[in-house]
Amino acid sequence: MDLPGGVGEPFDVIVLAGGGARRLGGADKPALEVGGVSLLDRVLAACRDAASVAVVGPPRQVSRAVVFTREYPPGGGPVPALAAGLTVGSAGLVAVFAADLPFLDAEAVTVLRRSLTADAVLYTDARGKDQLLAALYRRNKLAAALEALPELRGARLFSVLNTLEVTRIPDTRGATTDCDTWDAVHAARALVATRLATKAKMEDMDDKKQLADWCAAAAAELGLTGHELTDADLDAILGLAGVAAHNVLRPAAPLTTFLAGYAIGLRSSTDGGRGALDGPIAKLSALAQAWDPATGTAAGPGRGGPVAGTVGGSVAGTPAATRDASAGGAVGGATGATASAAADSPAGDSTGSGGR
Known part of the structure; x- marks a missing residue:
């Protein structure tokens, strides 16, 4: 042709x-x-x-x-x-x-x-x-x-x-x-900067929509219609994955988020619902932040050192917490106070404010 x-x-x-x-x-x-x-x-x-x-x-x-x-x-x-x-x-x-x-x-x-x-x-x-x-x-x-x-x-x-x-x-x-002319150069730079910022924003919006669409389809496939993840849920889970990947190992990210979901699933049979994300996410985020790959142990209450208290949008002023926030570890869904309380609560309890 x-x-x-x-x-x-x-x-x-x-x-x-x-x-x-x-x-x-x-x-x-x-x-x-x-x-x-x-x-x-x-x-x-x-x-x-x-x-x-x-x-x-x-x-x-x-x-x-x-x-x-x-x-x-x-x-x-x-x-x-x-x-x-x-x-x-x-x-x-x-x-x-x-x-x-x-x-x-x-x-x-x-x-x-x-x-x-x-x-x-x-x-x-x-x-x-x-x-x-x-x-x-x-x-x-x-x-x-x-x-x-x-x-x-x-x-x-x-x-x-x-x-x-x-x-x-x-x-x-x-x-x-x-x-x-220099005016033309400055105008071109300003226009390109605006285009790049708009493109990045649109790509970010597109990524979020694709994630939401995928999670909705996966929920339907698993018979979870009516229990879809909210935007806050997605932010919390992705934040937890970022903390685990940054402080432990990359493969720890999917395993840690699975364990959080597994804990919620086990609790759902006793509390009449799917359970709150806040408790497991707070506990696992705090554990990951205190993790020492060299010893294979975590420092924390009863472990020889404090656990950094950052989960749920409020970042404690510790070096580990600040580093985690830059890696996507500022996790939505609970306040900093709630998160600290959740991290210190007995296993299986949830004191989070975001219960469902």
Whole structure:
């Protein structure tokens, strides 16, 4: 099946990364970071499907294999840089990008490839201006256009279009937004930071929903409909798992949470219900925090030392308790006072306030 435009054809990429950045005070613009990633690496990531990538500019550390080359003479402008980039690779299609496009992505590159029906296809910005450094060209046509220029050095980039049939696409996603000024750099950083924070929040919400859906399905499978875990239950159990994994061993996490559930199940036949999570979780969390892997024993009341009292949202001011909270061990479902009481109560009793 034929794919639209040039999507089925191999393509090379030329990235122009040798400008003087005068409006940035001569800063190394391609190396400036946005969202913890250099501008150049952001452009390279968008070109992950390219057969080869030529970066026209000084060599620097980059995230993928590229060929560095320089225009002649160095600093001669974008047209000589374009000619230098064309000496790298052999694919029939050549994408050309500036090195300061923080929002260029693989989708924007694919749109160009899909839309190639003439000698070249390029994006136009919000003002309708042609973006020749966000474009895809047929190699032979671009080479002929450069050959037709009387002189490369100092030539205007727009003169390359004089002999080409060009398709234009409005940039509706901001892929051609560049970072020519410090204001633009700061704006890009702020926008990327907002996007990353939103993405992390959405991923966290998605994880919680998947856990809740799975637990509901598992409860139904086990005949526990009507006894599903609440959000507070999930937080408490996951917190206990974090404490056990951090203070004992990773495999202790599932075993410890199983033992907590097992204790609740045994008690349910005598108290008329499934029992409270707080008591077993408080006891096991305190035991895990006091655990000494070297001796295989725990320090605590009657064991030669105090048990750290942190379970249930209130963290006691001990080093062990603080460390556990950072590992996800601040366990919901009981107050700190209740948890301490539960840890000291006889086995099998529950003094937790979260009884069900």
